[in-house]
Amino acid sequence: MSLTEVQTIGASVEQASARSIEGRSPWQLAWRRLRSDKVAVASAIIIVLLCAMALAAPLIASATGKTYAEQFRDTGTTAQGLPVGPGSQFWFGTDSLGRDVFIRVVYGARISLLVGLSSTAIAVLAGVIVGLFAGYYGGAIDAVLARFTDTVLAFPYLLLAIALAALFGPNLLMVIGVISFFSWAALSRIVRGQTLSLKEKEYVEAARAIGSSPLRIMFIDILPNVMAPVIVIATLLVPSAIVFEATLSFLGVGVVPPTASWGNMISDSLSWYTTSWWFLIFPSAALILTTLAFNLLGDGVRDALDPQTERIFAGRRRRSKPLPIEGPTLVEPPRPVTEGE
Amino acid sequence: MDFLRFLTRRVLYGVVVLWLISVATFALFFIAPPDVARTLAGKGATPQQLAGIRHRLGLDQPLLLQYWHYLDGLLHGNLGTSYYSGAPVSSMLKADLPPTLSLVIGGAILWVIAGIGFGVLSATRARSLLDRFTTTGVLIGYSMPTFVLGGLLLFVVFFQLSKAGILWFQPGYYPITQNPVTWLGRMILPWITLATVQVAVYSRLTRGSLLDALGEDYIRTARAKGLSERRVVYRHGLRSALIPVTTQLGVDLATLIGGAIVTETVFSLGGVGQSTVQAVVRGDLFFILAVVILTATAVVAANIVVDVAYSFLDPRVRLT
Numbered sequence: 001m002s003l004t005e006v007q008t009i010g011a012s013v014e015q016a017s018a019r020s021i022e023g024r025s026p027w028q029l030a031w032r033r034l035r036s037d038k039v040a041v042a043s044a045i046i047i048v049l050l051c052a053m054a055l056a057a058p059l060i061a062s063a064t065g066k067t068y069a070e071q072f073r074d075t076g077t078t079a080q081g082l083p084v085g086p087g088s089q090f091w092f093g094t095d096s097l098g099r100d101v102f103i104r105v106v107y108g109a110r111i112s113l114l115v116g117l118s119s120t121a122i123a124v125l126a127g128v129i130v131g132l133f134a135g136y137y138g139g140a141i142d143a144v145l146a147r148f149t150d151t152v153l154a155f156p157y158l159l160l161a162i163a164l165a166a167l168f169g170p171n172l173l174m175v176i177g178v179i180s181f182f183s184w185a186a187l188s189r190i191v192r193g194q195t196l197s198l199k200e201k202e203y204v205e206a207a208r209a210i211g212s213s214p215l216r217i218m219f220i221d222i223l224p225n226v227m228a229p230v231i232v233i234a235t236l237l238v239p240s241a242i243v244f245e246a247t248l249s250f251l252g253v254g255v256v257p258p259t260a261s262w263g264n265m266i267s268d269s270l271s272w273y274t275t276s277w278w279f280l281i282f283p284s285a286a287l288i289l290t291t292l293a294f295n296l297l298g299d300g301v302r303d304a305l306d307p308q309t310e311r312i313f314a315g316r317r318r319r320s321k322p323l324p325i326e327g328p329t330l331v332e333p334p335r336p337v338t339e340g341e
Numbered sequence: 342m343d344f345l346r347f348l349t350r351r352v353l354y355g356v357v358v359l360w361l362i363s364v365a366t367f368a369l370f371f372i373a374p375p376d377v378a379r380t381l382a383g384k385g386a387t388p389q390q391l392a393g394i395r396h397r398l399g400l401d402q403p404l405l406l407q408y409w410h411y412l413d414g415l416l417h418g419n420l421g422t423s424y425y426s427g428a429p430v431s432s433m434l435k436a437d438l439p440p441t442l443s444l445v446i447g448g449a450i451l452w453v454i455a456g457i458g459f460g461v462l463s464a465t466r467a468r469s470l471l472d473r474f475t476t477t478g479v480l481i482g483y484s485m486p487t488f489v490l491g492g493l494l495l496f497v498v499f500f501q502l503s504k505a506g507i508l509w510f511q512p513g514y515y516p517i518t519q520n521p522v523t524w525l526g527r528m529i530l531p532w533i534t535l536a537t538v539q540v541a542v543y544s545r546l547t548r549g550s551l552l553d554a555l556g557e558d559y560i561r562t563a564r565a566k567g568l569s570e571r572r573v574v575y576r577h578g579l580r581s582a583l584i585p586v587t588t589q590l591g592v593d594l595a596t597l598i599g600g601a602i603v604t605e606t607v608f609s610l611g612g613v614g615q616s617t618v619q620a621v622v623r624g625d626l627f628f629i630l631a632v633v634i635l636t637a638t639a640v641v642a643a644n645i646v647v648d649v650a651y652s653f654l655d656p657r658v659r660l661t
Binding site: 167 | 484
């Protein structure tokens with residue numbers, strides 16, 4: 001072995017080791033962890049498919065030659081006026097008015113995803129801004145925020161939604177508004193808490209010393225460091241917003257027919273399940289699948305961003321620890337929409 | 342002395358919150374009031390008739406005066422009368438409470454037992470098959486909207502069994518005083534529906550806080566003393582682990598006094614929740630106010646009780 005050969009080997013070893021210790025940001029690490037999480041990837045694929053289905057709803061409808069509100073009085077109902085079961089003409093059967101359940105389920109995804117994503121976006125925007133200001137400035141803003149969130153959390157939100165629907169007539173914008181209104185407070189509390197501790201850090205002091213404006217400090221210096229819990233909560237807010245919308249529509253105060261929403265379909269189907277099971281089962285399955293996928297993805301995201309915490313829905317655990325002593329929990333998931341609260 | 346001061350402050354704060362909520366409800370109602378008189382009088386009513394009805398109900402008075410009359414009545418223990426039935430709101434509430442209380446109390450017993458049970462099992466046998474099973478159940482419970490579960494239960498249990506001639510699980514409320522067995526049969530599905538989501542929440546809460554508690558130093562001390570594992574887990578660990586669970590239970594029960602709207606609707610139980618929805622849609626102001634105030638009072642009271650209980654259970658917590 002000549003000297004030059006040894007040198008080349010040495011060089012390549014050096015290169016290899018240089019590659020293997022290549023720096024990775026926490027975000028890259030989180031992304032890698034998320035990608036290796038099979039459950040999360042599968043959920044993400046389901047969500048992408050659902051989004052594609054929602055976007056392509058008009059195409060699907062025109063491909064089958066039906067629309068979601070069209071009532072097939074002759075082919076869609078039996079001679080006794082009962083809904084027709086699943087078959088080659090109506091894949092998921094028809095509802096009590098002879099409308100195609102498959103097309104309505106596809107269109108229902110549009111409402112669910114639209115409400116879920118847009119109200120989460122509004123809640124995140126409001127929660128982050130209010131939380132940053134309250135945490136950074138403290139004092140009066142903080143006190144007002146604390147009282148306000150207390151009141152929001154103590155208010156029976158289902159009742160408020162029903163009241164608003166009775167006053168202004170049920171409509172989509174109101175549904176999005178109500179859901180955002182009841183979602184941002186929990187998020188802003190977490191952002192506020194993180195901001196409180198971050199603003200005492202040296203780098204913030206340094207930023208202040210070089211004359212950065214408070215706005216710059218809040219949004220350029222502090223915000224990136226509170227993004228992890230915000231992303232986790234946002235992912236978990238989506239399914240709870242979807243369930244919230246479905247519940248409102250179920251009670252007749254959200255999205256009302258003829259617009260198709262899984263909630264109002266299930267509501268209709270409850271007077272028909274003795275003769276037509278498909279009318280109840282398909283929208284229910286779509287709703288459960290969607291919330292399940294978002295919850296699993298949210299759990300995976302949380303695991304990827306903060307491996308220290310226990311998973312909520314611990315599917316398969318990658319790390320085996322001898323004794324499950326948990327660290328402080330990063331974020332609690334938003335509570336599922338329950339009764340009356 | 343500290344305790345009295347705490348209690349006084351919290352009660353005063355609670356009264357302020359209640360007052361604010363009553364004002365908010367009243368104001369919300371009058372931003373866009375439903376035309377109660379027109380609904381009552383029907384389509385062919387003359388303006389004189391409408392004015393007469395408004396006068397009779399006090400709707401022609403200035404808003405502040407109406408609110409003042411209401412507040413005055415409230416302080417004398419009078420919740421007002423319904424615009425529609427003319428009956429006192431208190432007697433309407435009394436009629437609606439049995440289904441709601443049956444549902445909430447039975448459901449709560451179910452979810453507390455199942456939630457804490459599953460939580461303890463999955464914490465003491467962490468990572469086992471049982472833990473996996475429980476966490477999967479939690480996931481499904483979290484993702485299952487109440488009304489979907491109710492509908493599916495009606496379809497799978499009630500309908501399939503009714504085809505076989507078993508009419509046990511029929512929807513609708515049956516008074517317990519008339520036939521407890523029928524009452525029980527009809528309440529089982531609503532209880533399961535109401536409890537499922539809560540079982541998920543409670544078992545997760547119990548699991549987390551029990552695992553936290555078992556990591557504490559005093560548990561190591563207890564083990565070092567040679568206590569049996571059973572005694573360590575149940576006497577030392579679970580006792581402190583149940584504190585947050587108690588908190589949650591207080592708040593949950595309080596909010597549900599205002600009615601479990603969804604479950605009541607799915608099973609047509611006709612409790613406070615269903616009446617409230619109807620009242621809200623028709624604009625029956627005094628019934629709405631009564632329910633809102635009842636619920637808010639229960640929530641405020643539950644929060645105070647929970648805070649006080651906390652300070653007794655955990656010496657590190659101070660009442661401030």
